[in-house]
Amino acid sequence: MRLNGKTAMVTGAASGFGKGIAETYIREGAKVAVVDLNGDGADRVARELGENAIAVTCDVSNGDQVQAAVHRTVEAFGRLDIVVNNAGWTNPNRPLMETDEATFRKIYDINVLSIFHMTKSCVPVWRQQGGGVMLNVGSTAGIRPRPGLTWYNSSKGAVNLMTRSLAVELAPDKIRVCGIAPVMGVTGLLEQFMGMPDTPENRAKFIATIPLGRLSEPKDIANAALYLGSDEAEFITGVILEVDGGRTI
DSSP: OOTTEEEEETTTTTTTHHHHHHHHHHHTOEEEEEEOOHHHHHHHHHHHHHHTEEEEETTTOOOOHHHHHHHHHHHHHHHHEEEOOOOOOOOOOGGGGGOOHHHHHHHHHIIIHHHHHHHHHHHHHHHHOOOOOEEOOOOOOGGGOOOTOOOHHHHHHHHHHHHHHHHHHGGTEEEEEEEEEOOSBBSHHHHHTTTTTOOOHHHHHHHTTTTSSOOOOOHHHHHHHHHSSGGGTTTTOOOEEEEEETTTT
16 A cells, blocks of 8 residues: 555556556555546546546646646545656657658657646646655657657657656655656557567567567556655656666666
């Protein structure tokens, strides 16, 4: 019960890493708002998680919807302690000149602008409460990029630096901001990251670059988010925790 008494919002929580984080947070005693653009998926996950979870449909690239999601969470649970900005999107792996402007803007709207909106909505709540925690799910792509994902890589680089800058500026308010940088994981975006069908042969090409010999899984990211969101990490801020099996070494 490492999060007993805490309330969290997890974006992109209808599947993948976000769902794994929401499940772990519930198991550890938190109340959780399952936030996702896929409202039906969010409802399904919230029902699975039980009475301490609610579903919130939200487009994280829309500031009004983010504000409404924060308000809904505080209204339901009385406070907000942790926000996990997990929702993300990528272009398919392909040469950089093949990505159009609309795709580029969508990448930045979902991966970067969403954190701006969440900051604007959460910081006033946390200043009133006397503190809070923001966890931003970046990527090893923002640290050690692969070819074919240049625009996605750059968005995650922005997430990583934004996280560190937020940590410095918000520290006097007792607001901790940390990042989690997963290596390629077993999620719905896997084939887009690979740029090829998900076959054992194609997976092996990517796994060969990871010293510990496997892709990341939701439990790996969830365990990192559990530690960073807990009071055990009360003196930790501004870190980008690489959950990557050694990929960025």
